[in-house]
Amino acid sequence: MMIDIVSVNNMRSSEKVMMEHETSSIELMYRASLVLFKSYSWKGRIKIVVGKGNNGGDGYALACFLAEKELKPIIYKVEDPASEESSYFASKASSLGVLIKPYQSDKNLLEDSDIIVDCLLGTGFQGEVKENYRKAIEEINNKKDAYIISCDINSGISGDYGPSSAFVKSDLTICIQAIKKGLLIQAKNHLKEIAVGDIGISLLEEENHLLDEKENLSLDKNLLQENDFFYAENGSHKLYVVPKWLKVTTLSYK
Known part of the structure; x- marks a missing residue:
């Protein structure tokens, strides 16, 4: 297993080319949400907290899959959808009977949650x-009895530069297509497990990689350290070692 670690620009450019030549943005969001759905055994009281962008759109689309399996997620929106894709899946979720309510930080809306899905802020x-958004992030982090799942990247973390002063601390982060490099900066503070879901995007540029344990053994013992990860240099690229404290799995939308 060799997992891509990418910059935001590389990911966005690769998505753009695919949407221009192969498939639609709606289809890509569908695939992303299918990966989210397949990454976990969903049950209990599920609450999805969404922002206005396409990260929020993934949350609306995930709710559609959950509703079709007769689960009853509740969506709390910090802002109304601002993209065509998000609006499409918000409308579909509503038509399937999903409750969509405004997020209010003073109402303790996330109380009694078994699972909270963080779809607030993405690579933008x-x-x-x-x-x-800060208030929503703080409430998510305060719900110690809930299992926290972040979509693509933990909200409050820049895909290139790492954590801001407020970020979601997840039990599971489900990365779409590749790990955004900023997610690995000071990672012990916000990560426990990563699932990386292939949605069929071919990256325009090869950057760095994360290696599984078997491939780790073949690396030179002279490893360098960067933040919470050891790595070996491979030409102009870095090969990062999966540390013992982090669980990493992969899956596909197919």
Whole structure:
């Protein structure tokens, strides 16, 4: 297993080329949400907290799969959908009977959750978290009895530069197609497990990789350290070693 670690620009450019020549943005969001659905054994009281962008759209689309399996997720939106794709799946989720409510930080809406899905901020995030999103992130982190799942990247973490001053601490982060490099910065503070879901995007540029335990054994013993990871250099690329504290799995939408 060799998993791609990518920059935000590489990921976005690769998605753009695929949407221009192979498939639609709606289909890609469908595949991303299918990966989310397949990554975990969903049960109990599920609450999905969404933002206005396509990370939120993945949450609406995930809710469709859950509703079709007769689970009853509740979506709390910090803002209304701002993209065509998010609006499409929000409408579909509503038609399937999914409750979609405004997020209110003073109402303790995430109480009694078995699973909380973080779909607030995706790879478009950089800088500092706005106050309404910060409050949602803080409430998610305070729900110690719930299992926290982040979609693609933990909210509040830049895909290139790592954590801001407020970020979701997840039990499982389900990365779409590749691991965004910022997710691995100070990773012990926000990660426990990663699942990487292939949705059929061919990357335009090869960057760095994360290796599984078997491939780790073949590396030179002279490893270098960067943040919470050891790595070996392979030409202009880095081969990162999966540390013992992090579980990593892979899957496909197919």
